[in-house]
Amino acid sequence: MMSEVTETAVLLATLGEQALSRQPPDRAQALALLALGDDHVLDVVAAASRVRRKFFGRRVKLNLIVNMKSGLCPEDCFYCSQRLGSASDVLKYSWISPAAVADTTDQAVAGGAKRVCLVASGRGPSDRDITRVTDTIDVIKQRQPNVEVCVCLGLLKPNQAERLRDAGALAYNHNLNTSEENYAKICTTHTYDDRVDTVQRAQTAGLSPCSGAIFGMGESDSDVVDLALRLRELDPDSVPVNFLIPFEGTPLGSQWELTPQRCLRILALFRFTFPDVEVRLAGGREIHLRTLQPLALHIVNSIFLGDYLTSEGQAGSADLQMIADAGLVVEGQDEQTLPDARHDLVVLRRRGPGTELPVNA
Numbered sequence: 001m002m003s004e005v006t007e008t009a010v011l012l013a014t015l016g017e018q019a020l021s022r023q024p025p026d027r028a029q030a031l032a033l034l035a036l037g038d039d040h041v042l043d044v045v046a047a048a049s050r051v052r053r054k055f056f057g058r059r060v061k062l063n064l065i066v067n068m069k070s071g072l073c074p075e076d077c078f079y080c081s082q083r084l085g086s087a088s089d090v091l092k093y094s095w096i097s098p099a100a101v102a103d104t105t106d107q108a109v110a111g112g113a114k115r116v117c118l119v120a121s122g123r124g125p126s127d128r129d130i131t132r133v134t135d136t137i138d139v140i141k142q143r144q145p146n147v148e149v150c151v152c153l154g155l156l157k158p159n160q161a162e163r164l165r166d167a168g169a170l171a172y173n174h175n176l177n178t179s180e181e182n183y184a185k186i187c188t189t190h191t192y193d194d195r196v197d198t199v200q201r202a203q204t205a206g207l208s209p210c211s212g213a214i215f216g217m218g219e220s221d222s223d224v225v226d227l228a229l230r231l232r233e234l235d236p237d238s239v240p241v242n243f244l245i246p247f248e249g250t251p252l253g254s255q256w257e258l259t260p261q262r263c264l265r266i267l268a269l270f271r272f273t274f275p276d277v278e279v280r281l282a283g284g285r286e287i288h289l290r291t292l293q294p295l296a297l298h299i300v301n302s303i304f305l306g307d308y309l310t311s312e313g314q315a316g317s318a319d320l321q322m323i324a325d326a327g328l329v330v331e332g333q334d335e336q337t338l339p340d341a342r343h344d345l346v347v348l349r350r351r352g353p354g355t356e357l358p359v360n361a
């Protein structure tokens, strides 16, 4: 019989080898990873870090969220400070101007950001809202032609994704957030299938799908694994991993259930499941990982910089210092984020069915 230490070493070595050949964990392996004790956490980080190094080197991609419209949402997502009837102390404002978004983007790019995420509260955009966003993308692209624009506006209706793509958006973010089984416990005004549908609409239109999760909302290990494997089926190009920020005035306002070690195991599971995909450390990193944040940087290859959405993150300079201290480097504007095979897939999807890459693309 193998000792626990040997069993753990075999599991981590197997997960690492599989990931290096882009093979995800099976359900039993994923559950075993999440069940590992805290004593093994450095081994978990080391195993996931091998995968990160193989596909992303020492690069950390920086992203900035710009909240174009905030609060007053008719949906009831239990984790969200902008939800219907929220008593949270959150800024409420209607659409900010294209010039204001472009000014923020200029600052973000100067601070090292490669991607700007244009976010608006609400169930989903009207066609007029899409026009506001496409106008904004125009202004951004005139000033910063190389910045990646990701849009996050909620549930999409037909033809809206195509309009965003034609305006120059690269990606569309819509998170699945939790498992299908758990979904009704965190939202009653739309369904899991609605969310899946929007991710697929974006992908079909040739936008790079960005879809991820929020953990710390009462989910079991089984829910974590279900979500990771479901996301893998959807084949996103980037996967943001959030840890719940329990906003006062929301139904999950007193939900504190994560430890830094559990966050690291979850991030490792996502790295093994998405070895060559951008795994982004998103909301809640400061309050849940706390002083262990630098370990997470050896698993993920992307973070949100500074302030994001409705909460205040670490100041940008502290993040840059943390990256440097971890022996990592900020990804440059001219560097390709994704490994070649996945990068080519993004290009092909954008061009539409039946297209091929030129030999030297």
Ligand code: SF4
Binding pocket: 073, 074, 075, 076, 077, 080, 081, 082, 083, 084, 120, 121, 122, 123, 154
């Ligand atoms: S997550 Fe989005 S859809 Fe849900 S309540 Fe918040 S702003 Fe509205």
